[in-house]
Amino acid sequence: MTRATTGGPVWLAALALAAALLLPAAAAAQDKPDCYAGNIVEVEWNGQWYRTEVLDVARPDGTCPITYIGYDSSWDEAVQPARLRAIAGTGEVPKASLCNPGTAVGVEWQGSWYEGRVLEGPRPDGLCYITYVGWSSSWDEWVTPERLRAP
Helix, strand or coil: CCCCCCCCCHHHHHHHHHHHHHHHHHHHHHHCCCCCCCCEEEEEECCEEEEEEECCCCCCCCCEEEEECCCCHHHCEEECHHHEEECHHHCCCCHHHHCCCCCEEEEEECCEEEEEEEEECCCCCCCEEEEECCCCHHHCEEECHHHEECC
């Protein structure tokens, strides 16, 4: 004879449901190496990939808090792990490591790449101040990490 379980505390059922919904997402985000404070990753937004910095570890709901590099903090958001990708996975040098004074870089300007060197950076908004090698200092400018690559 089996015993039917037709009752029981409602709070226990609610707790079990919450755990079933939240824990897998949080575990997935914690296992994803991209979601840790200070990491530079790419985030998909409306079909485009943008460079971002992770602000903190994954939240209990599994989302990863990020800020878009070069954009106002009003764009900050917490994203699902499926919208993250590691820059290292693309074979690129992480952009944050390129923005050190004295570092030789390739700089994109109007669709072409030029030899450059980092003069200052990064600023809190992620921008790097660069000079174009062989060009007048009047061309020196603050650039987003998307415009930098290893030489």
